[in-house]
Amino acid sequence: MQAPDALARLVGDYLATLELNPDLGAQQGSMRYALEGGKRIRAVICLATAEAAGVPPETALPAAGALELVHAFSLVHDDLPALDDDDERRGRPSAHVAFGEGVALLAGDALLAEAFRLALSYSSTAPARELADATLGMIGGQYLDITGAHADLDELHRLKTGRLFAASVGLGLQAAGLPAAEQGPWRAFGEELGLLFQVVDDILDGDGYAALLGAEAARGLALAAARRARAALAAIPADTSVLGEIVDGLVTRSV
Amino acid sequence: MQAPDALARLVGDYLATLELNPDLGAQQGSMRYALEGGKRIRAVICLATAEAAGVPPETALPAAGALELVHAFSLVHDDLPALDDDDERRGRPSAHVAFGEGVALLAGDALLAEAFRLALSYSSTAPARELADATLGMIGGQYLDITGAHADLDELHRLKTGRLFAASVGLGLQAAGLPAAEQGPWRAFGEELGLLFQVVDDILDGDGYAALLGAEAARGLALAAARRARAALAAIPADTSVLGEIVDGLVTRSV
Numbered sequence: 001m002q003a004p005d006a007l008a009r010l011v012g013d014y015l016a017t018l019e020l021n022p023d024l025g026a027q028q029g030s031m032r033y034a035l036e037g038g039k040r041i042r043a044v045i046c047l048a049t050a051e052a053a054g055v056p057p058e059t060a061l062p063a064a065g066a067l068e069l070v071h072a073f074s075l076v077h078d079d080l081p082a083l084d085d086d087d088e089r090r091g092r093p094s095a096h097v098a099f100g101e102g103v104a105l106l107a108g109d110a111l112l113a114e115a116f117r118l119a120l121s122y123s124s125t126a127p128a129r130e131l132a133d134a135t136l137g138m139i140g141g142q143y144l145d146i147t148g149a150h151a152d153l154d155e156l157h158r159l160k161t162g163r164l165f166a167a168s169v170g171l172g173l174q175a176a177g178l179p180a181a182e183q184g185p186w187r188a189f190g191e192e193l194g195l196l197f198q199v200v201d202d203i204l205d206g207d208g209y210a211a212l213l214g215a216e217a218a219r220g221l222a223l224a225a226a227r228r229a230r231a232a233l234a235a236i237p238a239d240t241s242v243l244g245e246i247v248d249g250l251v252t253r254s255v
Numbered sequence: 256m257q258a259p260d261a262l263a264r265l266v267g268d269y270l271a272t273l274e275l276n277p278d279l280g281a282q283q284g285s286m287r288y289a290l291e292g293g294k295r296i297r298a299v300i301c302l303a304t305a306e307a308a309g310v311p312p313e314t315a316l317p318a319a320g321a322l323e324l325v326h327a328f329s330l331v332h333d334d335l336p337a338l339d340d341d342d343e344r345r346g347r348p349s350a351h352v353a354f355g356e357g358v359a360l361l362a363g364d365a366l367l368a369e370a371f372r373l374a375l376s377y378s379s380t381a382p383a384r385e386l387a388d389a390t391l392g393m394i395g396g397q398y399l400d401i402t403g404a405h406a407d408l409d410e411l412h413r414l415k416t417g418r419l420f421a422a423s424v425g426l427g428l429q430a431a432g433l434p435a436a437e438q439g440p441w442r443a444f445g446e447e448l449g450l451l452f453q454v455v456d457d458i459l460d461g462d463g464y465a466a467l468l469g470a471e472a473a474r475g476l477a478l479a480a481a482r483r484a485r486a487a488l489a490a491i492p493a494d495t496s497v498l499g500e501i502v503d504g505l506v507t508r509s510v
Contacts, residue, residue: 007447021388082335103401106397116387124380135374143358
C-alpha cells in the first residue's frame with residue numbers, strides 16, 4: 001500500500017506529463033498553469049481507493065487525473081469576475097489575471113472536456129458517467145452558492161464540495177472494477193469526505209461553518225464526520241489503512 | 256428515410272422533453288433557454304447519417320442531442336462579455352443578458368457536462384470519445400479566434416466550425432455501430448460540411464470569407480465544398496439521398 005504522499009507524487013508526475021489535445025495549441029499553456037500546485041486530495045483518495053479495492057494505483061491514474069482536471073476547471077471558472085472575482089489562487093495570479101478572461105474561460109472549458117477524455121480511457125462508460133453526474137451536482141452547488149437559493153450550508157456543500165469527493169471514491173471503485181453490489185460501504189465512506197474537507201477548510205479560513213457556528217462547534221462537526229468516515233471504513237472487508245490515514249490528514253491539516 | 260424537416264422535429268421534441276440532472280435545480284431554466292431555437296443542423300446531420308447507415312434515427316437521438324448541447328454551450332460562452340460580448344442570440348437576449356453572467360457561465364458548463372451524459376448513453380465509449388475530441392478541437396478554434404493566432408480562415412474554421420460538423424457525421428456512424436473500416440467515405444463527407452456551412456454563413460452575414468474574398472468568390476468556395484461533399488456521398492454504398500438534401504439545404508439557405 002502506498003502512503004498518501006507517494007500517491008500525490010504519482011498523480012503530480014502524471015499531470016505534469018499529461019498529453020493534451022494538440023488542437024488546443026498555445027491554449028495548453030493556460031491549462032497547465034491552472035493544473036499546477038494544489039494538494040491533489042481528490043486524486044489521492046481515488047488512487048488509495050483503487051489500491052484498497054485490489055488494483056495497482058496506476059490503474060486509476062486517468063480517473064484520478066480526470067478528477068483533478070474537473071477540480072481545476074471549477075476553480076478557473078469560479079475565480080472569474082462573473083463569479084467570485086478572485087485575483088489570486090494557490091499563491092499566484094488566478095488564470096484570468098495571468099491570461100485574460102477570454103483565455104481563462106476557454107481554459108476551464110477545455111479542462112472539463114479533457115477530464116472526460118481521461119475518464120473515457122477505460123473500456124466501460126461507468127467512470128465517465130460518474131464523472132458527469134458529479135460535475136453536474138457540483139455545478140448545481142455553484143448555482144446555489146451564487147443565487148443564495150440553498151436552505152443551509154449542508155445542502156450547498158453536499159453538492160458543491162461533496163459530489164466530487166464522493167466521486168473520488170466512486171471513480172476509484174470503477175477503475176478497480178469492483179462490482180456494484182460490493183460498493184455500498186465504500187460509497188458511505190465517500191459521502192462523509194466532502195463535509196469533513198469543507199468544515200476544516202472553513203475553520204482554516206474563518207468563514208462558512210466556522211463563521212456560522214463558531215470554531216469550536218465547527219471542529220465538533222468535522223470530528224463527527226471523521227468518526228462516521230472511519231466507521232464506514234471499518235465495514236469494508238479490505239485493507240483501508242491508507243484511506244484511514246487520509247481521514248486523519250483531512251482532520252489535522254493546517255493548509 | 257425521413258426528410259431533414261422531420262428529423263429536425265424529432266430532435267426538437269427530444270430536446271424539449273430532455274430530463275436534466277435534478278441537482279441542477281433552477282439552473283435548468285437557463286439551460287433550456289439556451290437550447291431553444293436554432294436550426295438543429297448538426298443534430299439533423301447526425302440522425303440522417305445514422306439512418307443512412309442502417310439504424311432508425313431514434314437510435315442516434317442521444318448523440319444528436321449531445322451535439323446540440325455542445326453547440327449551445329459554445330454559443331452561451333462565446334456570447335459572454337469576456338469573449339464576443341453579444342447581447343442577442345437567435346433574436347432574443349443572449350443567456351447572460353437574460354440570466355446574468357454568473358448563471359450563464361454555469362449554464363454553459365452544465366450544458367457541456369450534460370452533453371457527455373447523453374453521449375454516454377451508449378454501451379461503447381466511442382461516441383463520447385469522439386464528442387470530447389471534437390469539443391477540444393472547437394475550443395482550440397475559439398482560442399485561435401480570440402488570439403488571432405491562426406494563419407488563415409481555413410485553419411480557424413477547420414477547428415472552430417469544422418470539428419463539430421465532422422463529429423455530427425462521426426457520432427451518427429458510432430450510434431449506428433458502423434465498423435471503423437467502413438467509415439472512410441462517410442468521414443470524408445463530414446469533413447466538407449463545416450467549410451460549406453461557414454462560408455454560406457459568412458455570405459449571409461457579409462463577414463469572414465465574404466469580407467475577405469468578396470461574395471462571388473465566397474460563393475464559389477461554398478459550391479466547391481458542396482461538390483466535394485456530393486462526390487464523397489457518391490462513394491458511399493448506401494442510400495444517402497437525405498444527406499444530399501442536407502447539402503442542398505446548406506448551399507441554398509437564406510437564414
